[in-house]
Amino acid sequence: MNEKVSPPKTLPRYLKRYFWEVDFAQVQLPEREFYVIERLLEHGDDKAIGWLRETFTDETLGSVVRRSRAISAPKAIFWSELLGIPRTEIRMLTVPTLLSKGAFSNWQYLDPQVLQELNAADPEQQKP
Numbered sequence: 516m517n518e519k520v521s522p523p524k525t526l527p528r529y530l531k532r533y534f535w536e537v538d539f540a541q542v543q544l545p546e547r548e549f550y551v552i553e554r555l556l557e558h559g560d561d562k563a564i565g566w567l568r569e570t571f572t573d574e575t576l577g578s579v580v581r582r583s584r585a586i587s588a589p590k591a592i593f594w595s596e597l598l599g600i601p602r603t604e605i606r607m608l609t610v611p612t613l614l615s616k617g618a619f620s621n622w623q624y625l626d627p628q629v630l631q632e633l634n635a636a637d638p639e640q641q642k643p
Contacts, residue, residue, distance in 0.1 A: 526551065527566060533558050552579040556594060557586045573598055581605055 524543055531539045533554050542551060552571060555563045556579065567576065580586060580594045581604050591607040594600070602608045 523570075530555070530563055530566070533563060548575075549579055549583075552576060553583045553585050556580065556583075557590050583607065584610075 526534075526539070526542055526544070534542055544551065548571075552567060552575070555567050556576065559567065576594070577598045577600050580591060580598060580600060583591070584607060586594070586607060588607050591605050592602065595602055595605055595608075
């Protein structure tokens with residue numbers, strides 16, 4: 516368990532490029548903590564990830580990995596391994612997207628038990 520001091524209210528300037536669709540000056544901690552962590556876990560480079568790991572506890576990062584639907588399945592798998600989170604606890608890997616095929620589908624990453632249950636519930640809509 517790693518202890519951290521309270522995160523700063525504003526983000527370091529070098530993180531601005533990860534928040535392209537919002538007014539960066541308005542992205543404040545702790546109000547937007549989930550959003551900031553989620554965005555950096557998905558898109559951050561080594562420096563951004565280093566800042567995350569220095570600023571937030573593994574428990575806080577793990578909570579975001581468990582609940583996020585914006586972190587892609589491959590990244591969720593990576594972070595689950597790094598943080599020691601069972602895949603069955605990660606929403607992105609246990610709750611299917613509405614799309615069963617295509618670029619935005621997570622079906623190929625679903626936990627096998629979840630996929631088996633979905634197929635059993637609706638045999639006419641067998642998923643890969």
